[in-house]
Amino acid sequence: AGRSANFEVVPTMEKIGGNGPLMAFAMSTLGAPVEYMGMCGFPKLHPVFAEFAKRSKVHSFAEPALTSALEFNDGKIMLGQLASVQDANWETIQARLGDKLVQKLWSSAAFVGMVNWTMLPHMSAIWKKLLTEYKTGKPGKRKQLFFDLADPAKRIEADLLAALKIIGEFQAENDVTLGLNESEALHVAKVLRLKGATKNPKACASLAGAIREKMGIQVVVIHPIQYACAADAEGEVFVTGPYTSKPKISTGAGDHFNAGFSIARLLGLGLPHSLQLAVAASGFYVRHGNSPNREQLVRFLQTL
Numbered sequence: 001a002g003r004s005a006n007f008e009v010v011p012t013m014e015k016i017g018g019n020g021p022l023m024a025f026a027m028s029t030l031g032a033p034v035e036y037m038g039m040c041g042f043p044k045l046h047p048v049f050a051e052f053a054k055r056s057k058v059h060s061f062a063e064p065a066l067t068s069a070l071e072f073n074d075g076k077i078m079l080g081q082l083a084s085v086q087d088a089n090w091e092t093i094q095a096r097l098g099d100k101l102v103q104k105l106w107s108s109a110a111f112v113g114m115v116n117w118t119m120l121p122h123m124s125a126i127w128k129k130l131l132t133e134y135k136t137g138k139p140g141k142r143k144q145l146f147f148d149l150a151d152p153a154k155r156i157e158a159d160l161l162a163a164l165k166i167i168g169e170f171q172a173e174n175d176v177t178l179g180l181n182e183s184e185a186l187h188v189a190k191v192l193r194l195k196g197a198t199k200n201p202k203a204c205a206s207l208a209g210a211i212r213e214k215m216g217i218q219v220v221v222i223h224p225i226q227y228a229c230a231a232d233a234e235g236e237v238f239v240t241g242p243y244t245s246k247p248k249i250s251t252g253a254g255d256h257f258n259a260g261f262s263i264a265r266l267l268g269l270g271l272p273h274s275l276q277l278a279v280a281a282s283g284f285y286v287r288h289g290n291s292p293n294r295e296q297l298v299r300f301l302q303t304l
Helices: 019-029 047-055 083-087 090-097 099-108 123-133 157-172 182-191 201-215 253-266 271-288 294-302
Strands: 035-038 057-060 066-072 075-081 111-115 143-148 174-181 219-223 227-232 235-240
Touching: 019 035, 019 047, 019 111, 019 253, 035 099, 047 057, 090 099, 090 123, 111 253, 123 157, 143 253, 157 174, 157 182, 157 201, 174 182, 174 201, 174 253, 182 201, 182 219, 201 219, 201 227, 201 235, 219 253, 219 271, 227 271, 235 271, 253 271, 271 294
Parallel strands: 035 057, 111 143, 143 174, 174 219
Antiparallel strands: 066 075, 219 227, 227 235
């Protein structure tokens, strides 16, 4: 205290970031036809998203937030420049993209991922608008929705409880999945007044089941570093993951897990195989520093 310090930082790479772009890019490399709506540059696309825009159809309405990720063997420090997140609101989206396009994207999609709630202060308001103003899609055809809160401990408890309630409301006409890492799962359980732990795979799966039942949604999936677990109406399952103590990169591992899991669900796979695909997508990414395509993922799965 009372002293200054100077730390020199040499960037080793510049790459796309953010839960949304990372998850969407990973899904696109696995072959999914992705349309992405988010903050990738406005009015022009930021150059770092050029490759992403070749693989996916990008609808950008704001400048991207920037993050410097300082990675260590036992963790990481994320330094965010987040002024532009204020532009992620319903009014700006409508003004810059137009209601017709947004409604078309929503109604035509078989799957919608909505992530990074914690860092987007207007996300809950956007969810409410989707619930009240847009039709689900084709009558009788339920949409798959995936939610990732992204470190909700940063937000006050009342905000998180309100967000969890809204997520639960989507289940009436959609099939809702909530994805959580270990610390997020424990925090959500605490806020929901649930007892539980993630000390081992079986306990983790039980916690996923308790959160799912409390929220009234289809699936809750939890992914600690060394294993992953999930629960639906049919029961609770877990798989061990391809853990490595020396990852090439760790930022984005959870987003690749979410991408692998979502692709598996879109293919109609059950929870055990969905978890296996998810940990493989994440495991490949942290070892190689890039998103796997289908052939690379298959080869990696064969080594597990």
